[in-house]
Amino acid sequence: MQRKIRMGMVGGGQGAFIGAVHRMAAALDGFIELVCGAFSSDPERSRASGRDLLLDERRVYGTYREMFEVERSLPESERMDFVAIVTPNDVHFEPAKLALEAGFPVMCDKPLCLNLEEAKTLASVVEKTGLAFGLTHNYSGYPMVKEARARVREGALGKVRRVVVEYPQGWLATRLESTGQKQAGWRTDPKRAGASCCVGDIGTHAAHLSEYVTGLHIEEVACELTTFVDGRPLDDDASMLLRFEDGARGVLWASQIAIDEENDLNIRVYGEKGSLEWHQEEPNSLVLKWPDRPRERVRSGANYAGLTPEALGATRLPAGHPEGFIEGFANLYRSFASSLLDGTTPDCPTVQDGVRGMAFIEAAVASSKADARWTRVSP
Amino acid sequence: MQRKIRMGMVGGGQGAFIGAVHRMAAALDGFIELVCGAFSSDPERSRASGRDLLLDERRVYGTYREMFEVERSLPESERMDFVAIVTPNDVHFEPAKLALEAGFPVMCDKPLCLNLEEAKTLASVVEKTGLAFGLTHNYSGYPMVKEARARVREGALGKVRRVVVEYPQGWLATRLESTGQKQAGWRTDPKRAGASCCVGDIGTHAAHLSEYVTGLHIEEVACELTTFVDGRPLDDDASMLLRFEDGARGVLWASQIAIDEENDLNIRVYGEKGSLEWHQEEPNSLVLKWPDRPRERVRSGANYAGLTPEALGATRLPAGHPEGFIEGFANLYRSFASSLLDGTTPDCPTVQDGVRGMAFIEAAVASSKADARWTRVSP
């Protein structure tokens, strides 16, 4: 990097989970500096958050509109270089659109928006402005996910036949939203989360991961959404059959009621020549399976023999020194920030991935309403 | 036991896999003795097999019909007490029916028959004769499967919500049947295997396991069968959504093309109060998951504190001394043989489980033909 990149943030005030993750991910490599923010819809809370973060109080804003306006007017050497949007789903579209229109590249949490229509509009704004737009499908930032993708792409597994992807969690096994827990509150509220809770929150991660690793698009889903917890207006569990391009078949299961599953996103891909398996909770290993020789455990690590360049570029430590969630997340930020200086294409999910994600959610919801009928994913 | 139980065998000649398993399972505890057999449809091969097994050559028969006739005429103190049928699927119905009609209890390999109609006929013969009939859904013989079932039954998990059951294998990832491999030959041949290869062979095990552990019946399936290997007339992969009684939902995936998966039957059950997980390839551990305390690893073992009587009765060794496939299988045989002497109900799958299995296969095939439409399992 020739200089530090300056980041502004929308959302992520005191008590928020994902905002803190974005900040740590951005800070890790020492090349991105948080310079300003509108951390909460409550201006007082925003200011308190800014103080916690040791920001210059003049750059802690009451609203994102204000932030975009003021920052825009600052000298180029001072003003933020991009904005990170880390709010609930219903506050993605507007700040993202306004930021782009004000000339700021955007790093946005997923899912992209509240619905497919918003998503398409946003994609057209991105296209029109020509600005960088990143979406934090952060699991694609893990070195071993990149290794998996590279192996599939280079043909090591042959033609892909079967995908099994899961994302079980248990945190919504009871009616947590009725206790006032903030994240549970908005995730289960259709107005703030959109048409789905489980698919929107984690199903899209699973779908993105499966497409990222295999390089194949999901074309159709036959889905059953379930709400196991009484009184919850959205789904808390989703199981579906998938049809990928080119004849590959998939199973996707995501759940928020799977007691004591923490964050067990995992994927298995079976091809004509070999198979692979990866688990987010043990992210530094990738298992390769072969028909005629022993199963192999490939490991993340800067010194690990035989890693693909894609994986090597995403690891910071020697093998055996665990890199985790923040490091994977940081890879998206590092690549995104670099691209702002050198104009390269960042290795980071795009607004188009976000549009696909919204189409996936809508197809899943529609299929479930039609008693699991095969339904096209139409981004 | 007051005396040794005498077993006759249909099938299981030289080179057969499952026949040898049945014999080891029967022999393990020292209470069952193989006394006769019709080991092959080729009388010469049958005799050679009998010699290998050190049987009296007068009790090695050319056909099972002959065996039933001759054995029936022997003095009670000599003749076989029951017959084990370990042939391909198309040679289950007739020998089982004949054996029962000749007065011999039957232990039969799964799936029960070639189709649901045969299965129902056989069930009526069992009922008419009043003889014992066991079906080797052997995975239910594992101590930790019994522990899982007991825990669910006693309510430790609360109401069951979600089941995920898988049975991946990779042995049919290429067209093995064209190399002359015997088992591949008949499993992929509709005339010998029935309407399905993958569901018939292993999907039924997965379905049975899920019903055994949860105590719930599968009511409907939405299934996609796939044949990934060109030129194969039957499915080699099956994915399906399940609806159990009482609102529980399931995913079942079975595959024979999942390269380097060996025999990885596994099940996860999620309830309102807790979860459990079991893997056949590490059969002596059962994982229990709780919302508010650490995950527990329960272990098989005669000295293991807190095991349910169901599991304790199925384990022969102290914890840490691995018991495997044969030992689990042997539990079915031990219970079946005991019941012949003391008239108790054996702890062993029944002809009714077999009928359910055939109905499950037919529903899966029908659903797949109807583009994964929800289809009732109607035994």
Next chain:
Amino acid sequence: MQRKIRMGMVGGGQGAFIGAVHRMAAALDGFIELVCGAFSSDPERSRASGRDLLLDERRVYGTYREMFEVERSLPESERMDFVAIVTPNDVHFEPAKLALEAGFPVMCDKPLCLNLEEAKTLASVVEKTGLAFGLTHNYSGYPMVKEARARVREGALGKVRRVVVEYPQGWLATRLESTGQKQAGWRTDPKRAGASCCVGDIGTHAAHLSEYVTGLHIEEVACELTTFVDGRPLDDDASMLLRFEDGARGVLWASQIAIDEENDLNIRVYGEKGSLEWHQEEPNSLVLKWPDRPRERVRSGANYAGLTPEALGATRLPAGHPEGFIEGFANLYRSFASSLLDGTTPDCPTVQDGVRGMAFIEAAVASSKADARWTRVSP
């Protein structure tokens, strides 16, 4: 086999653990038949055990002396072919010696005797009589242990540098012997167990395994024995440094007070070119480690590509069908029994291994008394 081999048993009456294991191991393959026994020093208990085992009551003996005398006088076609000795350590030497002198080959539980002197005497009797003698260091019967040994022998790991072998258990973490538990009683009693509890019971297994896998003898030990449980006259924990032939170095830790360790014998061997790792509680996997390519998981299984003949000959099932403790144990019996008919050398630990084991125990005890001074193992 041309005929069934007839086995007699010394010890293993009602309530005994290891006697039942020997019987199941012998029965598994259908080639060995238990025909007689002196199951207990209490004749009534012996008879009751014989009844449980469905033996002809004329061949259930009150003492082993009687058994050897009577069996010897039976016609060759009836009398036992060999005797299995499954008593506590203090009742190995005499029955073994007498059996050999009466012309009966012997399969004996480990450790061989009460002390090195007895062991050497017994070895000379074996030599004099020229009869087969097997010692159940049963862990060497596991397929993956044989695979490990074969890999080391063929040079895959290069020159061996470092061995780490452990055998932790927790069953003696409290003073179990004071509750009347039978095995705890004699294991902790110097008169019945010999000079060591922990080394004698499990340390010898660990030492044998390390020598079996590496093909190297342990030459010197620096050992600290500890008795953690008050009032126990023998050690319940042993840690030692090892010097093998040819410069290899080892660490051996065995313990009976390691709470919730069940039977976790495990070994790691590090050579100049690669490493290996094996765990008894997951016996069907062998991990191979390389400097320049991914770690491999080799699996037991009759159909597993690339297994050495040594491992293939010791597996009965396809990969993924777990084989366990009894199956590994049974490999010793199968090989021993075969050798009685065809005169081949059985693939089974010998009386010389037993002598080495006793020398190992004595060296460990002597070293510990001398404050862990390096002490030669002198069989």
Next chain:
Amino acid sequence: MQRKIRMGMVGGGQGAFIGAVHRMAAALDGFIELVCGAFSSDPERSRASGRDLLLDERRVYGTYREMFEVERSLPESERMDFVAIVTPNDVHFEPAKLALEAGFPVMCDKPLCLNLEEAKTLASVVEKTGLAFGLTHNYSGYPMVKEARARVREGALGKVRRVVVEYPQGWLATRLESTGQKQAGWRTDPKRAGASCCVGDIGTHAAHLSEYVTGLHIEEVACELTTFVDGRPLDDDASMLLRFEDGARGVLWASQIAIDEENDLNIRVYGEKGSLEWHQEEPNSLVLKWPDRPRERVRSGANYAGLTPEALGATRLPAGHPEGFIEGFANLYRSFASSLLDGTTPDCPTVQDGVRGMAFIEAAVASSKADARWTRVSP
């Protein structure tokens, strides 16, 4: 924090491994800012490194002496608050002493110095100056290590009996130092590394971890150091028996020639009432073992029920979101930096731990020279 803490760095120039780790660990939480450095003994290299790190070139120094002098003269609001020393072992003592004498608190990489004498001198300087001094035995920063320590301290395991601690690596299995690899060069050079390679580099981590978790000091060691790679002047493997205070016994094995072991520091502690196990390569799980109930897996995570405050304070993410090496390392930095502002005692290893570490190295070397004689650790 009231303000950002300013860090200077000695060492860690281009190509160094551990310097980059220190920087990421310091940066992660956004409260520490790298403001200056003397990154290399080669001033040109130091400047190039400073440019890479986007530092003001006036604060990139040619030598640490210069840095201390210049920084000292800067206004308080600008000058560095503390210095991180991340050089090879032979360049710890002097810069640490000078920094302290110039009034700068120090965070120093381990082992503390080249020998015990230097270490004691340094400790007295720390005492004299009264300044904060941290030592990066970073593994004590992991949440589950803190959980382990808290559980032992609260008596959950009862009196500690047996410790097994290992630190296997394989990176020095060949003569890597002869290829020009920088770290291998100095680690195997007695002038730069001190009296030991393996014990100094990783054995001290293992020893510190065992003392940290158990709360017990190692009093005596019986050690065998080995040099397996020809021509290497220092040990590359160490095995030892340990005697802790209060009767606990230990085994420690550390190795740099264990092929394909990456960084597998691990510890097991066995007490009178329970046991625990932790592995650095899967740092977010802690296994607890009990005599009478199932083994438990405790997990790191901000939302994990029942965690001790010590662990909770060291975790940044919900359970299932892996935290790794950098996060654990960062806990030391966060605590150290906080303490500079608020005067609290940091939760970070101290100079006294460093003195103990040097005494441990010297005892291990002396014991090995005396043929593994028990040797006192005398800090």
